[in-house]
Amino acid sequence: MKVLVINAGSSSLKYQLYEMLNENVLASGRVERIGMDSSIVTHEPADKPEVRDVSEILDHVTAVKRVIDMITHKEYGVIGSMSEIDAVGHRIVHGGEVFKGSVLVTQEVKLEIRRLFDLAPLHNPAHMMGITAVEAVMPEVPQVVVFDTAFHQTMPNTSYLYPVPTVLYRRHKIRRYGFHGTSHAYVSDKAARYLNKPLQSLKMVTCHIGNGASCAAILDGKSFDTSMGMTPLEGLMMGTRSGDIDPAIVPFVMNKEELTLNEANSMLNKHSGMLAISGISSDMREVTEAMHEGDKNAKLAFDMYTYRLRKYIGAYAAAMNGIDVLVFTAGVGENSPDVREAVCEGITFLGIELDKEKNRIRSKEAREISTPNSRIKVLVVPTNEELLIARDTNTIVKELQN
Numbered sequence: 001m002k003v004l005v006i007n008a009g010s011s012s013l014k015y016q017l018y019e020m021l022n023e024n025v026l027a028s029g030r031v032e033r034i035g036m037d038s039s040i041v042t043h044e045p046a047d048k049p050e051v052r053d054v055s056e057i058l059d060h061v062t063a064v065k066r067v068i069d070m071i072t073h074k075e076y077g078v079i080g081s082m083s084e085i086d087a088v089g090h091r092i093v094h095g096g097e098v099f100k101g102s103v104l105v106t107q108e109v110k111l112e113i114r115r116l117f118d119l120a121p122l123h124n125p126a127h128m129m130g131i132t133a134v135e136a137v138m139p140e141v142p143q144v145v146v147f148d149t150a151f152h153q154t155m156p157n158t159s160y161l162y163p164v165p166t167v168l169y170r171r172h173k174i175r176r177y178g179f180h181g182t183s184h185a186y187v188s189d190k191a192a193r194y195l196n197k198p199l200q201s202l203k204m205v206t207c208h209i210g211n212g213a214s215c216a217a218i219l220d221g222k223s224f225d226t227s228m229g230m231t232p233l234e235g236l237m238m239g240t241r242s243g244d245i246d247p248a249i250v251p252f253v254m255n256k257e258e259l260t261l262n263e264a265n266s267m268l269n270k271h272s273g274m275l276a277i278s279g280i281s282s283d284m285r286e287v288t289e290a291m292h293e294g295d296k297n298a299k300l301a302f303d304m305y306t307y308r309l310r311k312y313i314g315a316y317a318a319a320m321n322g323i324d325v326l327v328f329t330a331g332v333g334e335n336s337p338d339v340r341e342a343v344c345e346g347i348t349f350l351g352i353e354l355d356k357e358k359n360r361i362r363s364k365e366a367r368e369i370s371t372p373n374s375r376i377k378v379l380v381v382p383t384n385e386e387l388l389i390a391r392d393t394n395t396i397v398k399e400l401q402n
């Protein structure tokens with residue numbers, strides 16, 4: 001079976017085409033700047049050179065058509081025609097309390113995703129555009145949706161409720177949902193396999209630190225707590241998101257600076273985090289580089305970022321009454337030895353002993369970076385959200401065919 005995985009954002013659409021027989025990626029790529037004056041299309045076939053193209057792509061339907069053109073192209077395509085695509089799997093950020101696992105797209109499912117627009121205004125409307133675009137271009141092809149929130153639906157109410165009037169939960173479903181669930185699920189499973197131990201027997205903290213960043217406490221193989229909340233704003237300090245702050249700051253600043261709701265939201269989501277503190281960039285590479293060149297604000301941003309991460313790891317070790325495995329993943333977690341070292345060197349009392357040389361080795365494989373004596377195993381596990389989406393899509397569509 002061939003599965004096309006789509007991660008649609010408001011102005012971008014990323015894709016991967018899988019052959020599920022051997023879980024090979026046939027091609028991947030992205031359309032960026034949808035709806036802007038010049039959109040950029042990047043297509044990476046597995047065995048051919050990368051293709052880049054700048055053109056005008058005004059909406060998601062056109063973007064999906066371009067993707068199909070790319071993967072079926074005579075020269076740089078990887079399949080003969082669109083009819084070879086058996087199913088499409090989508091990443092959906094918010095599944096609320098309704099979706100506890102991946103499902104086939106039906107009218108009802110689409111209605112539910114629409115009902116969740118309120119809870120994820122930046123993400124879910126864009127995903128819906130992806131779904132309707134695929135429907136328009138490939139009406140016969142079954143689609144499956146895989147939710148970032150689903151893995152965290154196992155959290156106990158002590159983890160997911162906020163200490164605010166309970167009417168807010170009953171009326172508006174205000175609670176912690178957590179995100180990056182597909183990634184936390186993938187890397188925790190992979191880490192247990194790497195260590196050759198049953199996942200259920202390990203107390204794990206997984207750190208998905210990319211542009212968005214979240215930690216999860218994994219107990220008995222299930223999500224027990226996670227740092228993102230009702231929206232992907234809570235928790236760790238991120239590229240442009242503040243993470244945890246005193247909630248009283250919001251009405252205070254709105255009043256003092258005469259900010260609208262949108263402006264306040266934008267301040268915390270787009271103009272905070274590492275970008276705000278470093279004054280340089282939201283990108284950890286640029287911040288680290290500036291820090292090594294002696295920039296004080298970059299160093300402060302780096303120190304705050306790693307300090308806040310250590311606090312969460314400590315909190316989750318306490319929450320689970322122990323920790324056996326610490327996992328780093330996503331853009332920063334997989335590629336920044338500086339961040340991993342700063343985090344691990346600050347929590348040695350927990351029983352972490354980092355092998356500094358191993359930590360500096362670059363690799364795309366899952367690997368251990370703690371010493372043999374370290375009581376807590378520290379691993380770097382490259383995430384693969386797309387593969388899990390492809391697997392779920394494959395399973396659900398196969399069941400449909402039987």
Ligand SMILES: Nc1ncnc2c1ncn2[C@@H]1O[C@H](COP(=O)(O)OP(=O)(O)O)[C@@H](O)[C@H]1O
Pocket residue numbers: 209210211212239282283284285288330331332335336
């Ligand atoms: N070599 C590197 N060193 C430090 N940070 C890196 C490196 N490569 C990537 N990153 C960080 O990874 C972040 C992107 O992570 P990623 O998981 O790809 O994000 P997204 O949330 O967009 O999927 C970038 O902002 C960058 O800071």
Ligand SMILES: CC(=O)OP(=O)(O)O
Pocket residue numbers: 093148179180210211212213232
């Ligand atoms: C939910 C979320 O924060 O996603 P991303 O890391 O892709 O921004």
Ligand SMILES: [Mg+2]
Pocket residue numbers: 210211212
């Ligand atoms: Mg990501």
